[in-house]
Amino acid sequence: MSELIEKLNWRYAAKRMTGEVVPQDKLDNILEAIKLAPSSAGMQPYNVLVIDKKEVKEKIHKIANNQPQILESSHLLVFAAWEKVTVESLDKYMNLIATTRGVTVDSLSAFHTSISGGILSRSEEVNFQWAARQAYIGLGHALVAAATEQIDATPMEGFNAAALDEILGLKEKGLKSVVIMTLGYRDNEKDPYVKAKKVRRPHEEFFINV
Template sequence: MSLLSKLNWRYATKKFDPTKKIPADKLDELLAAVRLSPSSYGLQHYKVIVVENADVRAKLREASFGQSQITDASQVIVFAAETNIDANYVNEYINEIASVRQTSTESLAGLKDMLVNAVTNRTDEQKLVWAQKQAYIALGVLISAASELGIDACPMEGFNAQQYDEILGLKEKGVTATVIATIGYRADDDQYAALPKVRKPHEKLFIHV
């Protein structure tokens, strides 16, 4: 199928088949796609937590208003925004660039100064919002990649972020839960799978200038 066909095939899966698990190689491929997500300056202002443990997911379900996807899907993916974006965070990124591209950190001094300014000129609140926006970009890549791989996904905002942070120990990791997605395979009796997809018509959605 073409990408458009696969995007038409996908939907926000409401009922997963708990007996079907994503094969390890497919999960690796999906996470590799998420790793390649674009982000502002390439800073990847978030961490991605892959939750499989049944006991942990039972607790997360309670923090997600009892939604069955949390325990029935193959995995729960939590996108957690960085809360400590500072000069040290930039330094780590610069060192990574130097290592991957086999260049000196001195040659990256101009980029480093620009990034430090971009970070330090934002308030903590502005940096958190900035990081959360990048996490949503990664979520979009996850959804598209999942459809390409024939994996069902359901992006979800219906959860208590503070409780997620506590259950997963995210505060200690310097991140906070921003948005989640459950991934796996749809149940045969999920009535939403057969519903026609409703989207705005082209002329109402797009403005050509």
């Protein structure tokens, strides 16, 4: 069994955490993995809020079904998708490509036109759902990266998104929360699922060869 598969077998969605702080280098590696996640057209149409302040986690705990991991976590990550994709955000992305790759913005005109004709021609709701799906790709990278660092990570959708957006002032930032994830260390005494076997559908039932 490869080291990666061993780490993925080790990980699970921890229900209780100890409150121990995740070392900065491990946190940085997880965040870098999110940043390196692929996204449609490479635009990364979402942001990740990194929360470690107790008072902020206490507010979020109340609107997230009082899930204890939020208070017991070292850090809480909030994946928030862009509410709108604008001409300005597209132009900013083109400038970033040009600067990073040492090319002119004019040389990217065909790519600009392609994105404009696709993404910018859609409704705001369609683009928000598209952006949210890109955020989930980042979430997947975060879960795998956390496992490789042997940091417990628990993804959560059970929260009041409108209330969370208000707590974090996301509307003013042009963002909407879509999913959150706690980072920390499992509590071997309090978590009833620490020793539970991982339940997954059989390989031959799950995968379909075509």
